[in-house]
Amino acid sequence: MTVRLFSGAVIGLDAFPVEVEVDATPGLHLFSIVGLPDKTVQESRDRIQAALRNSGFVAPKQKNQRITVNLAPADIKKEGSGYDLVIAVGYLITTKQLVFESRGTTMIFGELGLDGSVRRISGILPLVQMAKLKGFKEVLVPIDNVGEAAMIAGIRIIPVATLQSAVGHINGKSVIPPATQTRSTQSSIRPDDQEVSMSDIRGQESAKRALVVAASGGHNVLMYGPPGSGKTLLARALSGILPPLSDDEALEITKIYSVAGLTENTPFITYRPFRNPHHTSSSIAIIGGGSWPRPGEVTLAHRGVLFLDEFPEFPRSVIEVLRQPMESGDVTIARANSTVRFPARFMLVAAMNPCPCGNFGDENQACICSEQSISRYQKKLSGPILDRIDIQIVVPRETYSKLAGAKPASAQTGDDELSSQIVRARDVQTERYAKSRHRLNSELGPREIHHYCPMTKDAEKLVEMAVTANNLSARAYHKLLKLGRTIADLDRSNIIDSLHIGEAIGYRIKVD
Numbered sequence: 001m002t003v004r005l006f007s008g009a010v011i012g013l014d015a016f017p018v019e020v021e022v023d024a025t026p027g028l029h030l031f032s033i034v035g036l037p038d039k040t041v042q043e044s045r046d047r048i049q050a051a052l053r054n055s056g057f058v059a060p061k062q063k064n065q066r067i068t069v070n071l072a073p074a075d076i077k078k079e080g081s082g083y084d085l086v087i088a089v090g091y092l093i094t095t096k097q098l099v100f101e102s103r104g105t106t107m108i109f110g111e112l113g114l115d116g117s118v119r120r121i122s123g124i125l126p127l128v129q130m131a132k133l134k135g136f137k138e139v140l141v142p143i144d145n146v147g148e149a150a151m152i153a154g155i156r157i158i159p160v161a162t163l164q165s166a167v168g169h170i171n172g173k174s175v176i177p178p179a180t181q182t183r184s185t186q187s188s189i190r191p192d193d194q195e196v197s198m199s200d201i202r203g204q205e206s207a208k209r210a211l212v213v214a215a216s217g218g219h220n221v222l223m224y225g226p227p228g229s230g231k232t233l234l235a236r237a238l239s240g241i242l243p244p245l246s247d248d249e250a251l252e253i254t255k256i257y258s259v260a261g262l263t264e265n266t267p268f269i270t271y272r273p274f275r276n277p278h279h280t281s282s283s284i285a286i287i288g289g290g291s292w293p294r295p296g297e298v299t300l301a302h303r304g305v306l307f308l309d310e311f312p313e314f315p316r317s318v319i320e321v322l323r324q325p326m327e328s329g330d331v332t333i334a335r336a337n338s339t340v341r342f343p344a345r346f347m348l349v350a351a352m353n354p355c356p357c358g359n360f361g362d363e364n365q366a367c368i369c370s371e372q373s374i375s376r377y378q379k380k381l382s383g384p385i386l387d388r389i390d391i392q393i394v395v396p397r398e399t400y401s402k403l404a405g406a407k408p409a410s411a412q413t414g415d416d417e418l419s420s421q422i423v424r425a426r427d428v429q430t431e432r433y434a435k436s437r438h439r440l441n442s443e444l445g446p447r448e449i450h451h452y453c454p455m456t457k458d459a460e461k462l463v464e465m466a467v468t469a470n471n472l473s474a475r476a477y478h479k480l481l482k483l484g485r486t487i488a489d490l491d492r493s494n495i496i497d498s499l500h501i502g503e504a505i506g507y508r509i510k511v512d
Contacts, residue, residue, distance in 0.1 A: 001126055002055030003094045006107045007086040009078050009132055010123035012293055012333075015130035017107075018078065023089030024235035029064050033087075035071030038079040038292070047081075047112050048088045055116035055163045063435040064137040065211065067091060079292050082121040085110035085140065086164055094140050100170050105137040108166075109145075118143035122261035125254060128152045139176075140166055146259060151251065157181075178486075179303055182268075189443070197415045198239045202399035204230050210393045210507060211238050212351075213419055216425035218440035219479075220326065220348040220388065221309070225395035226365070227358040231351035234395070237347060239274045241418040242304070245428055247286055252343070253414045256302055260295050260472035273304030287321045293333045298325045299345035302443040310381035311350040319385055322348065327386045329443065345443070348389065352381075362397070388469040390442065390479045405446040408484040425489040441486045446478055452483045462471040466505045480504050 002023040008015045031045045033433040052059040060067045069087050071078045086108035092098035092301070100106075109127055111119040124145040129152055131139050138156040141149045141418075146159040156178040160166040168174035192236030198208055206340040207223065211234060213219045254269045261267070277286060298306060308314060323330050325344035333340045357376045359365040369377075386392070422504045429440055431454065438444060444452060453462070467477050483504035491500065 001094045001096075002380055003090045003103075005086050005090045005093075005103050006136070006178065007083055007109060008107060008127045009432045010080075010104045010126055011076065012342060013114045013126060013255060013295075015123065015126040016076060016362045017130065017134055018083075019070075019072040020083065020090055021364075022066045022087065024065045024091065024094045025058075027064070027066040029033055029061050030062050031069075032069065033069045035069075035074045035452050036368060037071060037083075038077065040081055041078050041083055042069070044081060044084045044087060044112075046104070050114040050413055051084070051112040051116045051163055052088060052091070054114065054165075057092060057163075057167075058095065059336055060091065063095065067097070067501045075337075076221035077292070080121060080123075081111035081119075082109045082123075082127075084112035084164065084217050085118055085160070085489065088112060090165065092167065098167055098460065102138070105135075106140065107131040107136050107138075108140045110140065110166075112163060118160050118162060123259045124149050125151065125263075127250075128155065128157070131155060135251040136310060138269055140169070144264075145181045147182065148254070148263050149252060150182045151268060152312065153181045153255070157276055184256045189432075198234075198237045199414045201230055201233055201237060204395060205238060207234055207393055207395050208418075210391050210396075212241065212421060213483065213486055213490065213503075213507070214238075214347060214349075215242055216392050217424045217429070217482065218347055218442040219483060219486065220442075221350070221391045221393070222386070223349070223395045224354065226362055227311055227353055229397045231394045231395050232309055234348045235305070235309070235351060236274070237415075238305055239272065240274045240415045241422060243419060243423045244271060245270065245303065251438055253303055255466070256295055256299055256343070260300060261302075272485050273301050273346075274307065275305070276307045277299040279310050283315070283318045283320065283321050287304060287325070287333075288342050291335075293335065293342075293472045296331070297340050297341040297434075298322070298331060298344040298346055302343050304346060306346045306348050308348070311352040312377055316380060316382075319361070320379065322347070323388065328439075350389070354378075356441055359396045364397075387473055387475050390483055393507060421490060424492075425486065428489045428492075430461065430482045441482045441489070444478075444482055444485075446474075447483050447509075449478055453485045453496060454494075455481075455484070455501070456497045456498065459484070459496050459501045462501045462505070463496050465509075466501075470508075472508070476508060480508060483507060 005020045007018045007020050009018050049059045093100050097222045111121055113119055120142045124141055125148050128149045130140055132152055132155040140158045140160050143159040143161045150158045158176050159179050169176040225231055250270055257269055258264050275297045286297045288299055329345040331342045331344045353368055354360040355369045356377050357368050359367040360374055487498045487500040487503050
């Protein structure tokens with residue numbers, strides 16, 4: 001007897017339906033799984049047999065049966081432990097230990113423990129989304145995944161804790177009520193463990209202003225200064241002034257974290273990501289990939305901040321792989337059998353010292369580096385990378401009077417007020433780009449720039465002087481206009497004037 005059930009596979013961030021066919025015939029015991037399963041799926045045979053036996057059912061070995069499981073379609077690779085529960089249910093049906101009337105409208109996901117418990121799996125959110133889109137009425141999910149799965153409305157979410165409870169629900173003897181649909185509509189501005197805010201940082205008013213501009217338009221930032229000047233604190237405080245996530249953005253980010261297996265403690269991501277990988281990270285860890293492509297740091301930072309401290313200390317190969325996602329907002333990973341695309345629309349915030357010892361150019365500290373070592377250190381950042389960074393600012397050491405004295409009146413603006421300024425600027429951009437594919441000024445292409453960035457005559461002359469005097473590339477010219485557009489939005493101006501362009505030019509310094 002052959003039984004057909006339904007489960008799903010996740011490739012990249014997308015889920016696909018998988019038909020699970022289970023066939024049992026009398027004969028010498030054999031339990032085989034076909035359909036391009038990976039090692040984890042193959043190992044499910046032992047988990048399933050132990051779970052069946054320890055849950056009070058007759059296992060394949062006890063009946064001397066030949067069990068064949070086919071995961072179709074066979075041209076899509078299957079990985080992970082999420083097929084355990086559906087295979088076990090299929091075996092019970094084909095051996096007539098269970099009757100399942102509505103198996104054509106139900107999808108089943110879950111890993112089995114040896115004692116019959118059902119354990120959480122990664123990627124449950126895109127799997128449940130796919131089940132709803134394909135017209136399924138009900139999904140059985142691990143009870144530990146229910147908070148994440150229940151964000152999808154319009155489909156019954158059945159949380160199962162054990163194989164026995166799943167069987168009881170299927171045969172109608174102990175029906176499990178569907179989980180209550182939970183979709184948070186209140187997004188946090190910052191994570192609960194936010195340790196520092198802009199108001200805690202004394203001085204550095206120009207750097208704070210630059211970060212407000214960057215957050216308003218989604219621009220990339222490079223902070224350049226001696227050690228201890230506050231670059232890392234400023235980057236961490238940036239999380240506190242980023243605008244709240246919209247529901248669509250929160251669901252988009254949660255989907256990424258679900259596939260990456262990072263939703264165990266936070267089923268619904270309600271704050272903008274802040275990723276801070278170490279400079280020893282590999283290019284695959286940063287960009288994503290592997291034999292089974294997984295999201296990298298650039299994707300985990302989607303709609304949030306990717307902070308790279310000690311930027312030149314990252315391997316050159318890692319720095320250069322950032323070029324595509326910084327430009328296009330996504331990552332395409334090609335393999336022999338498939339091509340996977342991950343979103344990567346992040347704000348890059350990088351920090352670096354002026355030299356290996358950190359004191360080059362400091363009036364009070366002597367630099368001990370040779371000219372050769374300084375040049376080699378600074379040349380770790382190629383021209384194409386620097387060209388893609390909109391805002392490049394110097395963060396000097398602050399004086400004792402600013403660090404220890406009372407806050408000046410000009411520095412009394414708190415995080416809430418800064419966040420409100422950013423939200424207002426982003427609201428303007430949302431309205432402006434309502435009929436386009438863009439959300440922020442930083443995402444504009446060359447065609448849109450001249451339409452959305454009108455300038456006064458004085459501003460045009462100032463741009464011409466800056467481009468000519470500094471030999472700016474076409475990309476740098478476009479970034480100058482996009483920065484001016486963001487500064488004008490903060491100033492609630494429809495047209496970009498010379499003051500806006502002047503400030504934008506101040507952010508396009510050359511690090512040398």
